[in-house]
Amino acid sequence: MKKFLLLVVLLTGILQNSYAEVATPAASPYQVIEVTGNKLFAKIADNQSALKKFPELMREIVEEELMPSIDYKYAAFKILGKHLRKSSKEQRAKFVTAMRSYLVRTYAGALTQYHNQKVLFEPEVKLKPKAKSASVDVKIVDAGKPDIKITFQMRKDKKSQQWKAYDMIVEGISLVSSKQAEFNRKISELGLDQVTLELASIAK
Numbered sequence: 001m002k003k004f005l006l007l008v009v010l011l012t013g014i015l016q017n018s019y020a021e022v023a024t025p026a027a028s029p030y031q032v033i034e035v036t037g038n039k040l041f042a043k044i045a046d047n048q049s050a051l052k053k054f055p056e057l058m059r060e061i062v063e064e065e066l067m068p069s070i071d072y073k074y075a076a077f078k079i080l081g082k083h084l085r086k087s088s089k090e091q092r093a094k095f096v097t098a099m100r101s102y103l104v105r106t107y108a109g110a111l112t113q114y115h116n117q118k119v120l121f122e123p124e125v126k127l128k129p130k131a132k133s134a135s136v137d138v139k140i141v142d143a144g145k146p147d148i149k150i151t152f153q154m155r156k157d158k159k160s161q162q163w164k165a166y167d168m169i170v171e172g173i174s175l176v177s178s179k180q181a182e183f184n185r186k187i188s189e190l191g192l193d194q195v196t197l198e199l200a201s202i203a204k
Contacts, residue, residue, distance in 0.1 A: 029134045029154045029163040030124040032069070037119055037138075040065055045116060058108040066107060071155060071164040072100045078166070079180045083187050095196045101203035117142045132156050134163070 027035075043061065044051070051057050076099040077084055077092070084092070118141040127134055133155045140148040153167040153176075167176040186195045 027163070028124060028127065029136050029152070030122065032163050033136055033138065033152065034121040036069070037121065041116075041119065051112065055112065058112055059104060062104050062108045067100070067104065069162075069164050070103065071157070071166040072096065072103055074155065074164075075099070075166045075176055078176050079183055080187075080192075081180050081184050083184065083192060087192055091192050091196070095192065095199070098196050098200040098203060102199055105203045 040061075043065070047057065047061075073096050076096045079099065080087065080092070080095065087095070120139040120141060122137040133153070136152045136154060138150045138152065140150065142148075148171065151169040152165050153169070153174075154163050154165050156163055167174055169175075183195060186198075190198075
């Protein structure tokens with residue numbers, strides 16, 4: 001699971017807030033991933049010295065550059081699964097907040113292990129004019145190790161019209177599906193409020 005999370009985080013870093021760089025909110029999911037991925041990994045590489053002295057800087061990078069392009073609310077709702085309809089508006093809001101903090105902490109921790117791995121982006125495929133979802137493939141190339149294929153699941157935000165990532169599949173394993181199984185079991189045993197409290201404490 002640790003290996004899976006590391007791979008997920010390394011590639012999730014591709015999806016930072018990039019629409020100013022790509023030019024318009026209508027940029028395709030392929031453009032968003034390629035442009036922002038190159039920029040984010042370059043930024044991490046340029047700040048290696050500072051990150052060694054101040055590890056907390058990685059959280060700032062994640063907050064500023066990554067989270068604006070992650071549809072963490074949609075992901076959190078999918079993770080809640082069957083418990084979503086049974087929860088109150090207040091419970092959902094607290095769970096989303098806790099999940100967001102958890103993701104920031106997880107991404108920041110794993111991204112410290114990025115060491116200039118090569119990232120190959122899938123050539124752009126023309127989507128239907130009214131497409132609301134898309135799958136984008138990326139390949140990680142690390143010298144002396146097998147290539148790793150990642151598939152990003154993205155959706156178009158109805159209000160902003162921007163593409164954001166809500167899930168990714170690494171070596172056939174979906175992050176959302178794996179977390180859904182984990183949290184659904186805990187919620188059934190302990191209740192949503194208790195699970196949210198535990199998630200929030202881990203995210204500190």
